[in-house]
Amino acid sequence: xxxxxxxxxxxxxxxxxxxxxxxxxxxxxxxxxxxxxxxxxxxxxxxxxxxxxxxxxxxxxxxxxxxxxxxxxxxxxxxxxxxxxxxxxxxxxxxxxxxxxxxxxxxxxxxxxxxxxxxxxxxxxxxxxxxxxxxxxxxxxxxxxxxxxxxxxxxxxxxxxxxxxxxxxxxxxxxxxxxxxxxxxxxxxxxxxxxxxxxxxxxxxxxxxxxxxxxxxxxxxxxxxxxxxxxxxxxxxxxxxxxxxxxxxxxxxxxxxxxxxxxxxx
Numbered sequence: 001x002x003x004x005x006x007x008x009x010x011x012x013x014x015x016x017x018x019x020x021x022x023x024x025x026x027x028x029x030x031x032x033x034x035x036x037x038x039x040x041x042x043x044x045x046x047x048x049x050x051x052x053x054x055x056x057x058x059x060x061x062x063x064x065x066x067x068x069x070x071x072x073x074x075x076x077x078x079x080x081x082x083x084x085x086x087x088x089x090x091x092x093x094x095x096x097x098x099x100x101x102x103x104x105x106x107x108x109x110x111x112x113x114x115x116x117x118x119x120x121x122x123x124x125x126x127x128x129x130x131x132x133x134x135x136x137x138x139x140x141x142x143x144x145x146x147x148x149x150x151x152x153x154x155x156x157x158x159x160x161x162x163x164x165x166x167x168x169x170x171x172x173x174x175x176x177x178x179x180x181x182x183x184x185x186x187x188x189x190x191x192x193x194x195x196x197x198x199x200x201x202x203x204x205x206x207x208x209x210x211x212x213x214x215x216x217x218x219x220x221x222x223x224x225x226x227x228x229x230x231x232x233x234x235x236x237x238x239x240x241x242x243x244x245x246x247x248x249x250x251x252x253x254x255x256x257x258x259x260x261x262x263x264x265x266x
Contacts, residue, residue, distance in 0.1 A: 001098045005131070006075040007031045010065055013040040014083035016166040022049050024087040027096075028079075034069040062146035066139040078134050080148070084165040088112075091159025095131070105152025106132035114164035115228035122220030124212070124236060125163055129154055144182035176239050184246035202240070205247045209240040 007025050011033055031052045036059035046052050057068050109130045113123035129148045136151045187203055202208045216222050216236050222229030
């Protein structure tokens, strides 16, 4: 099965992360990386991995970027990874033995969130479809990020993926401002029929930051993880606060409800 899988990664200034991702992909015959203008040594680092094929494409939005990347894959199966993901050894073993049944077009993976290599008991990071047949999947935008649409049955994987973003905190703030803008546009444009409970809470603006902070600390147990847990909970608090401010600002009429700048694929 491993011989049929092509890992796929997007990069933009991912030098602090991407080596850890690639080191767990040494089994891959070919790795497709699409870069949107790295200047921090990412490209030099990628050249040290013989299986990596680098393509350059300007960033417009996540869906366009991922679909361009998909078009560069020649294999049957795609393993879609962010540059701060690290496959667990158990997941690599599971992929080796995988024998997809007829009608299975993709697989979901669970994540363990790490802060500077220290795993958290829980997080808000969702399960994601990471492995899928190339001819059965395309990406579309959904709020500030992309969503994979798979034509066929999707089954769960048992092994986990570690998420550990070690880019500078200033980059995180920069990204969150743009994510909050795009998510606010999406939420305000959605009709009530498309709004889930979390969306309705976010559109109320003021309760969401406090609710997410308390949920992360006490329901997910991050207060037991020491400073890494507090770091993560405070990040979630700030992300939701930025979104609440964007929603309130647009309701007050000082910002037009339209996209005006590209996001950050990091």
